[in-house]
Amino acid sequence: MENEIILEGNKIKYKFFKRNVKYARLEFRSGELFVITPFWYKNVDYLLKKKSKWIINKINKLKDITKNSLQKKLIFRDYNKWKEVVYKIANQYSKELNLYYKNIYFKTMTGKWGSCSYKGNITINNNLQYLPLNLLRYILYHEILHLKIKKHNKFFFEILNRKFKDVKKIEKELFEYWFAVRNNI
Numbered sequence: 001m002e003n004e005i006i007l008e009g010n011k012i013k014y015k016f017f018k019r020n021v022k023y024a025r026l027e028f029r030s031g032e033l034f035v036i037t038p039f040w041y042k043n044v045d046y047l048l049k050k051k052s053k054w055i056i057n058k059i060n061k062l063k064d065i066t067k068n069s070l071q072k073k074l075i076f077r078d079y080n081k082w083k084e085v086v087y088k089i090a091n092q093y094s095k096e097l098n099l100y101y102k103n104i105y106f107k108t109m110t111g112k113w114g115s116c117s118y119k120g121n122i123t124i125n126n127n128l129q130y131l132p133l134n135l136l137r138y139i140l141y142h143e144i145l146h147l148k149i150k151k152h153n154k155f156f157f158e159i160l161n162r163k164f165k166d167v168k169k170i171e172k173e174l175f176e177y178w179f180a181v182r183n184n185i
């Protein structure tokens with residue numbers, strides 16, 4: 001459900017869902033604020049006001065990212081040649097990490113750049129074809145590493161940080177490209 005609230009003078013839109021959960025929570029998904037509460041929960045306004053600093057901070061960061069996304073130029077490649085590049089990089093990282101996937105699936109996804117299943121399959125978002133190769137490399141390394149470490153824990157990021165100098169910058173760029181793809185494709 002689409003809702004609105006005024007927080008510190010800003011009109012904030014959010015989506016509200018009641019779910020079978022223990023605690024109320026707020027999260028941003030692809031730039032939108034979601035409020036998820038247990039069925040018995042009454043005081044959504046209070047929750048939003050209590051978290052107003054965090055919400056406004058997030059929204060300002062998102063504005064910044066949306067603005068930066070306008071500067072991002074998408075790259076248009078031959079799709080099949082790009083897929084070959086994906087396999088090439090993936091195989092290189094597999095050897096490097098000594099972690100081997102079963103299959104790579106290509107899918108146009110609306111929620112993430114890539115995923116790794118418990119069965120050892122990797123799914124790559126087709127929209128990555130429009131991004132610079134360093135970002136593709138990061139996603140592939142990330143997903144292959146998930147073959148061994150499922151969670152984004154300390155150990156996971158330790159290995160990632162060893163391979164990529166500026167993970168935070170890469171993550172931010174991926175987010176900016178997310179909006180660039182959404183606006184252009």
Ligand SMILES: [Zn+2]
Nearest residue numbers: 142143146152
């Ligand atoms: Zn991950």
